[in-house]
Amino acid sequence: MSVNPKNAGVIVIGNEILSGRTQDLNVAYIGKKLEELGIVLSEVIIIPDLEVEIIDKVRMYSKKYDYVFTTGGIGPTHDDITTASIAKAFDVNVVRSKDAVDRMQKFYKHDQLTEARLKMADIPEGAILINNFVSGAPAFKVENVFVLAGVPEIMRSMFDSLVEHLVSGPPILTASVCTNLTESKLAVGMSDIQKKTQEVSIGSYPFFKHGHLGVNIVLRSTKKDLLFKQHKLVEELVKSLEGKILEIQTPTK
Amino acid sequence: MSVNPKNAGVIVIGNEILSGRTQDLNVAYIGKKLEELGIVLSEVIIIPDLEVEIIDKVRMYSKKYDYVFTTGGIGPTHDDITTASIAKAFDVNVVRSKDAVDRMQKFYKHDQLTEARLKMADIPEGAILINNFVSGAPAFKVENVFVLAGVPEIMRSMFDSLVEHLVSGPPILTASVCTNLTESKLAVGMSDIQKKTQEVSIGSYPFFKHGHLGVNIVLRSTKKDLLFKQHKLVEELVKSLEGKILEIQTPTK
Numbered sequence: 001m002s003v004n005p006k007n008a009g010v011i012v013i014g015n016e017i018l019s020g021r022t023q024d025l026n027v028a029y030i031g032k033k034l035e036e037l038g039i040v041l042s043e044v045i046i047i048p049d050l051e052v053e054i055i056d057k058v059r060m061y062s063k064k065y066d067y068v069f070t071t072g073g074i075g076p077t078h079d080d081i082t083t084a085s086i087a088k089a090f091d092v093n094v095v096r097s098k099d100a101v102d103r104m105q106k107f108y109k110h111d112q113l114t115e116a117r118l119k120m121a122d123i124p125e126g127a128i129l130i131n132n133f134v135s136g137a138p139a140f141k142v143e144n145v146f147v148l149a150g151v152p153e154i155m156r157s158m159f160d161s162l163v164e165h166l167v168s169g170p171p172i173l174t175a176s177v178c179t180n181l182t183e184s185k186l187a188v189g190m191s192d193i194q195k196k197t198q199e200v201s202i203g204s205y206p207f208f209k210h211g212h213l214g215v216n217i218v219l220r221s222t223k224k225d226l227l228f229k230q231h232k233l234v235e236e237l238v239k240s241l242e243g244k245i246l247e248i249q250t251p252t253k
Numbered sequence: 254m255s256v257n258p259k260n261a262g263v264i265v266i267g268n269e270i271l272s273g274r275t276q277d278l279n280v281a282y283i284g285k286k287l288e289e290l291g292i293v294l295s296e297v298i299i300i301p302d303l304e305v306e307i308i309d310k311v312r313m314y315s316k317k318y319d320y321v322f323t324t325g326g327i328g329p330t331h332d333d334i335t336t337a338s339i340a341k342a343f344d345v346n347v348v349r350s351k352d353a354v355d356r357m358q359k360f361y362k363h364d365q366l367t368e369a370r371l372k373m374a375d376i377p378e379g380a381i382l383i384n385n386f387v388s389g390a391p392a393f394k395v396e397n398v399f400v401l402a403g404v405p406e407i408m409r410s411m412f413d414s415l416v417e418h419l420v421s422g423p424p425i426l427t428a429s430v431c432t433n434l435t436e437s438k439l440a441v442g443m444s445d446i447q448k449k450t451q452e453v454s455i456g457s458y459p460f461f462k463h464g465h466l467g468v469n470i471v472l473r474s475t476k477k478d479l480l481f482k483q484h485k486l487v488e489e490l491v492k493s494l495e496g497k498i499l500e501i502q503t504p505t506k
Contacts, residue, residue: 020284
């Protein structure tokens with residue numbers, strides 16, 4: 001078991017996310033899954049469908065992080081430029097992958113496998129294919145970069161298929177206390193609890209519901225005993241301030 | 254009217270977004286509002302609550318973009334380190350703002366204005382305050398950086414209050430055709446339409462609903478006449494391929 005957990009970066013590629021037309025849902029999914037695997041998601045960047053941007057960010061993230069995930073831009077249309085840009089980032093050619101064609105042939109009837117669709121079997125040379133059980137055309141991996149679709153249902157299928165390629169660390173355990181108290185009331189007490197140990201991180205996430213503010217207090221650690229102790233203290237803090245506990249998640253996986 | 258529209262970057266600050274515990278909703282809101290204002294959202298970065306990261310990214314974005322928006326980490330608890338980090342990024346002190354205290358006094362009854370809450374009136378020296386009609390404590394602007402809350406309802410109130418500080422460009426008009434055809438079928442025809450002019454960008458956004466793939470084709474331009482022409486061609490393309498038009502948005506603001 002390594003002392004330092006692996007880290008990761010995500011590159012979201014798509015004008016539609018930046019324009020607000022499409023709500024990104026992939027970051028939250030990847031973030032949650034990586035946490036379960038004990039891999040730290042360190043940074044996410046959202047960039048437009050521009051070759052120069054994709055090349056630049058993929059090179060940078062590939063050097064900086066253990067694992068990189070890109071989402072978006074691997075479909076068959078003129079604005080799908082991710083595959084070609086990834087190949088350029090790694091100075092390799094795009095070639096039609098026989099393996100990818102085979103997988104797509106199993107997925108589509110003969111007359112459905114049009115030339116436009118087959119474009120999705122054009123993959124950077126030497127890339128490792130990742131299964132896509134939703135729409136057939138595979139994702140792929142070049143060095144430490146996993147290149148995934150943007151459509152959430154397809155991205156999830158691809159992500160679940162690639163997990164075997166990742167080295168996991170000790171899982172990060174979480175616990176939480178959700179209360180109707182405001183952050184202002186909790187601030188001093190929470191700060192005191194945080195000071196007891198740095199091995200349990202305590203985050204405070206205010207929300208606004210039915211016209212009222214409340215806080216979800218989230219504790220994280222790889223050390224179950226410490227997590228349990230700190231969680232108890234937070235629960236007692238809320239009670240001592242006469243707050244309601246709206247929801248509580250105990251320190252188990 | 255300037256030829257080059259203003260550009261912007263967003264820095265989302267928060268471990269809870271990276272861990273997938275909280276779904277970010279602010280990027281889509283800011284992206285949409287900026288588009289209406291004719292300002293291009295060029296890049297978004299999501300970073301953890303770490304001082305060194307905040308300082309680094311704020312300095313970088315402040316130089317690179319006309320406008321920068323940060324979200325998250327300006328509450329009263331121990332993990333709210335954005336304000337102090339922004340001050341460090343610009344080498345100024347954090348001071349209690351009399352103006353901010355005044356605004357909060359109007360918002361809260363006397364006994365509600367606790368010391369923890371008053372911490373939110375501690376603002377980088379020289380910052381300009383931005384109204385917050387939801388929870389009182391103001392947002393602020395240092396140079397070209399707008400520092401906003403993370404809770405979506407509060408962020409929106411702050412964003413709507415800061416618009417007067419932005420220089421707008423000609424609005425980017427959009428139109429769309431949503432169809433049950435797949436991208437593969439549309440690819441060649443769409444590419445031909447795109448080639449007619451670069452002044453209308455055409456994006457194709459596949460979706461997956463009730464087990465079926467479909468595509469939303471979105472056109473954007475500041476030129477209404479060109480947008481209208483290209484939109485007609487896309488509509489005709491879908492019909493010629495015997496696709497259903499599920500939804501259509503005509504080129505008007």
